[in-house]
Amino acid sequence: MRILSVVIPAYNEEDGIAPILERVLKVKRAVQKSPGAIEDVEVIVVNDASQDRTCDIASSYPDVTVITHSQNKGYGGALKTGFAAAKGEWIGFLDADGTYPPEEFPALCEAMVSQDADMVIGSRMTGAKSGMPIRRYIGNKFFAYLLSWIVGSAITDTASGQRVFKRTILSQLLPLPDGLHLTPAMSTAALHEGLNIIEVPIRYDNRVGHSKLHIVSDGFRFLNIIIRTARLYNPLKFFGVVGLALLAIGCFLSVEPITYYLDVRRVEDTEIYRLVTIMVLFVTGINVMVFGAFANHILEIVRGKTLAQSSLLGKYVLNRRTIGRSGLLGTILMVGAVSLNYQALYEYITSGYIFVHWVYVLTGATLFLVGLQLFMGSILIGILQEINERQKFGAS
Secondary structure, eight states: EEEEEEEEEEESSTTTTTHHHHHHHHHHHHHSSTTEEEEEEEEEEEOOSSSSHHHHHHHHOOEEEEEEEEEOOHHHHHHHHHHHHHOOOOOOOSSSSSSOOOGHHHHHHHHHTTTOSSSEESSSSSSSSOOOOOOHHHHHHHHHHHHHHHHHHHSOTTSSSSSEEEEEGGGHHHHOOTTTTTHHHHHHHHHHHOOEEEEEEEOOOOOOOOOOOOOOHHHHHHHHHHHHHHHHHHHHHHHHHHHHHHHHHHHHHHHHHEEEEEEOOOOGGHHHHHHHHHHHHHHHHHHHHHHHHHHHHHHHHHHHHHOOSSHHHHHHSSSSHHTTTTTHHHHHHHHHHHHHHHHHHHHHHHSSSSSSSSHHHHHHHHHHHHHHHHHHHHHHHHHHHHHHHHHHHHOO
């Protein structure tokens, strides 16, 4: 037998707190009859320094535990206070504004048992009814697609505010932010930790009172927390895309001067700024990709497990074989740079001047810097791979 603790964060919700508490308390019996073997339902309201009658109304219910913050800590801060105070083996939560249906908790608990889930998310994006404004709907779709691509696992609702999860997984999800972006951070961490996450369709209603969500500012916070959290679990996927994008821009800018050179066998002096830009893009792109690979290997050592590269980028471009051969490619590029500029080097050594066209020097410098980064990166990654192998051998 187990206890389900339902946490309800509330800030200035005097119009909505009573109706949602009535509905949660009414659904307790249905939750206890669900296949989840729930012995009792604990209801916790975290009053986040409300300035209206929210606390008084919630305190009037004898079956409800009310925790009050002396200062406003935000949506995530209120939830974390509730998580810490919860007694249940399972923890659920929903908003106080009536947008999420507590009547769906039995279905969420049933999914916890039937599918041996670590977390069950009530998905607003697959439910039959949705009162979500169109701008928020489009934004949630975007974040769901983004997180699904980053993690390699499909999810339809990253920011749902109604869930049930095992208390035991909390340590794997921390740290969590204090703001409204706690839910996408929780989804991102749970997916990267390989937890069994199940989504159950729920309806989503119009809220009671005024919304505290700001589309633009909170949207940027959602995007930021998804990317920041993803970077901590699979840096190569994030930095690899950035690096390849820089290389692609560099290649695009290179087309015109290369075509012009092949036609007339010279490069105009006016192209120097374009070529310097290309040099910066190539050097930075390689540097970012090497950094991503380096960070991945460090995480593998720290976490003690291999990071999966399930995307096309990871399988065919940034895989271990390609990274392992980067030292050879770097050596070839450095040798090519020296070969391209042997005349310039000879002139400088013998006379102190260089008479060859500047484009040879700039092209050679680009090749040499890129090659050096690849060569040194392969050495560092090789050292990390050896450390990782020794740790695995020692653990076995």
